[in-house]
Amino acid sequence: MRIFLDTADPIEIRRAADAGLIDGVTTNPSLLAQVAKEREPSDIFKEICQTVEGPVSAEVVALDAEGMIEQGEKLYEIADNIVIKVPLTEEGLVACRALTNAGIPVNVTLCFSPTQAHLAAKAGATFISPFIGRIDDISGDGMDLIAQIRQIYDNYDIETEILAASIRHPQHMVQSLMIGADCATIPPKVLYQLLRHPLTDKGLEGFMNDWKSLGRDL
Ligand code: G3P
Numbered sequence: 001m002r003i004f005l006d007t008a009d010p011i012e013i014r015r016a017a018d019a020g021l022i023d024g025v026t027t028n029p030s031l032l033a034q035v036a037k038e039r040e041p042s043d044i045f046k047e048i049c050q051t052v053e054g055p056v057s058a059e060v061v062a063l064d065a066e067g068m069i070e071q072g073e074k075l076y077e078i079a080d081n082i083v084i085k086v087p088l089t090e091e092g093l094v095a096c097r098a099l100t101n102a103g104i105p106v107n108v109t110l111c112f113s114p115t116q117a118h119l120a121a122k123a124g125a126t127f128i129s130p131f132i133g134r135i136d137d138i139s140g141d142g143m144d145l146i147a148q149i150r151q152i153y154d155n156y157d158i159e160t161e162i163l164a165a166s167i168r169h170p171q172h173m174v175q176s177l178m179i180g181a182d183c184a185t186i187p188p189k190v191l192y193q194l195l196r197h198p199l200t201d202k203g204l205e206g207f208m209n210d211w212k213s214l215g216r217d218l
Helices: 010-018 029-035 041-051 065-076 090-101 114-122 132-137 142-155 170-179 188-195 198-214
Strands: 002-006 024-026 056-059 082-087 106-111 127-130 161-164 183-186
Touching (some): 002 010, 002 188, 010 041, 010 188, 029 041, 041 056, 065 082, 065 090, 090 106, 114 127, 132 142, 142 170, 170 188, 183 188
Parallel strands (some): 002 024, 002 183, 024 056, 056 082, 082 106, 127 161, 161 183
16 A cells, blocks of 8 residues: 655655655645745645655645636646645536546545545546545544445446545554555654554663673674
8 A cells, every 4th residue: 555645844755755655745735834834835846746756646725626727737737746636526526527637647635425435536536535534533434434435446446546544543544454545645643653663662672782781793
């Protein structure tokens, strides 16, 4: 499963990319607002696209299809690995179809139901982003949505990739892997939670102490 980093912070992206941990990046207007106070959003996207080879999702902020298409075409000029993110609205799906027809990959975001995911695929989405954590937030079952979409896409040989999003903790990741999501986007905090284990730290400490007590060089 491909892992995307869910942030617009170039420092976090560089750190994860240097360790070879990520296959791409996803951003949204809220994430961009955190880092674009003193920089042009297009410059940030340019830097991110130079840091990672894989897909970098950049979201439109227009609400009408025409505006989304215009913004999408402009964003796509930044780099070949830009993916245009559009919301799962009727206008968003019209824009998805137009951008897809123009050869521009599209990530349809803010997906909260299996029927939305089906329609996004019909509109030609390259990626569908179901928001697991936000469904859990309102006492739903975000993982169940991923499983439903997986079954629907498999039933009909739909090629749209399931990009599990709004991942809040390692169990969301484990279940996405088990269900067979194609990719997952995770915030930096969760990425490092996946990496760390107290027994690794404890084991390493024991090895270092024993080695030190030997008093030799390797
Ligand atoms: O990729 C979508 C993600 O940024 C939303 O996550 O935690 O704000 O629901 P969250």
